[in-house]
Amino acid sequence: MTARVGMTKHLTLTFDNGPTPGVTEHVLDELASRGIHATFFVVGRDLEREGSRELVKRTRDAGHRIGSHTMTHTVLFGMADDRAVLEVEITAANRLLGDLAEPTKLFRPWGGGGNLNKDLLSPTAVDLLTAGGYTLVLWNSVPHDWEDASGWVDRAMSDIQARDWTVLVLHDIASGAMDNLGAFLDRVIALGVTVTQEFPDECVPIRQGRIVGDIERYIHG
Numbered sequence: 001m002t003a004r005v006g007m008t009k010h011l012t013l014t015f016d017n018g019p020t021p022g023v024t025e026h027v028l029d030e031l032a033s034r035g036i037h038a039t040f041f042v043v044g045r046d047l048e049r050e051g052s053r054e055l056v057k058r059t060r061d062a063g064h065r066i067g068s069h070t071m072t073h074t075v076l077f078g079m080a081d082d083r084a085v086l087e088v089e090i091t092a093a094n095r096l097l098g099d100l101a102e103p104t105k106l107f108r109p110w111g112g113g114g115n116l117n118k119d120l121l122s123p124t125a126v127d128l129l130t131a132g133g134y135t136l137v138l139w140n141s142v143p144h145d146w147e148d149a150s151g152w153v154d155r156a157m158s159d160i161q162a163r164d165w166t167v168l169v170l171h172d173i174a175s176g177a178m179d180n181l182g183a184f185l186d187r188v189i190a191l192g193v194t195v196t197q198e199f200p201d202e203c204v205p206i207r208q209g210r211i212v213g214d215i216e217r218y219i220h221g
Contacts, residue, residue: 009193010165010200013038014139016069016108018172019046019055027172028062030182036195037062039137040172041069041108042100044093056100065197067106067137068093076112078220081122090128104208107134114142114169120218126206133209137199138218141168145177152177153184160193165200 013031015038018024024040031038040059047053060066071093075085094101107129109120116138129136141159145152152170160166172178188195205213 009160009163009191011160011188011193011195012165012167012197012199012203013170013195014041014108014137014168015039015170015172016041017043017046017073019049019052019059020173021049021051021055023174023178024055024059024172027178027181028059028064030178030185031064032062033182034185034189036185037064037197039065039067039106039197041067041106041137042097043069043073044071044096045073047096053100056097060100065102065106066097066100067102067108068097069108070110071096073110075110076119077109077122077125078117078119078218081124081220083124083128086122086125086128090125090134091132094132094134105132105134106137108137108139111139111142114139114144116218118218118220120220121215122220126211126215126219129206130209130211134206135204135208136206137167138203138205139167139169140203141166143168143170146171146173146175149176150180153180153187156184157187157191160188160191165202167199167203 070089075089143152143155156168205215
């Protein structure tokens with residue numbers, strides 16, 4: 001579960017918006033060569049791509065955790081409190097993952113560019129997550145790798161150095177950013193960081209359907 005490369009800082013690596021054939025394989029190879037495990041949050045509709053489901057299975061079989069990142073990656077829950085829409089984005093997306101998903105039903109909403117504000121959730125979304133027994137996984141570092149294929153590395157390292165436990169959001173998509181993943185991982189290892197698949201309490205306000213953190217700060221309405 002945990003690759004211990006130090007004792008001072010902690011890093012939880014997460015990858016959103018995949019799987020992307022031709023990119024996710026590279027990510028898996030870079031992680032495997034360093035004995036590092038991560039969590040991958042999958043967009044439901046992307047499972048329809050040819051070979052995508054097999055790629056998610058390979059990811060899970062390699063020891064990585066699989067969670068849901070909504071069905072369409074287009075709905076800010078705080079701006080759309082339509083139960084039918086949210087049922088698709090949350091419940092149908094997890095159902096599509098099926099036995100590939102973690103038993104703890106890890107779920108990450110779309111933040112519209114990584115924003116943590118009241119656009120993130122709605123009362124209905126929280127009701128669905130708690131009633132369904134989901135674990136809501138947020139973040140505290142979004143270095144915008146999809147916009148800057150090389151500069152993200154320095155921003156991510158700055159975040160890691162600035163806090164005790166970083167939950168980093170990267171994207172296994174065809175932006176060119178993952179070409180620099182290996183160099184980033186080597187810098188993390190050289191810094192003496194503990195890379196773990198666990199999540200700090202501050203980034204998990206709902207655990208297996210129980211509200212355990214400050215959820216109100218993310219709820220619109």
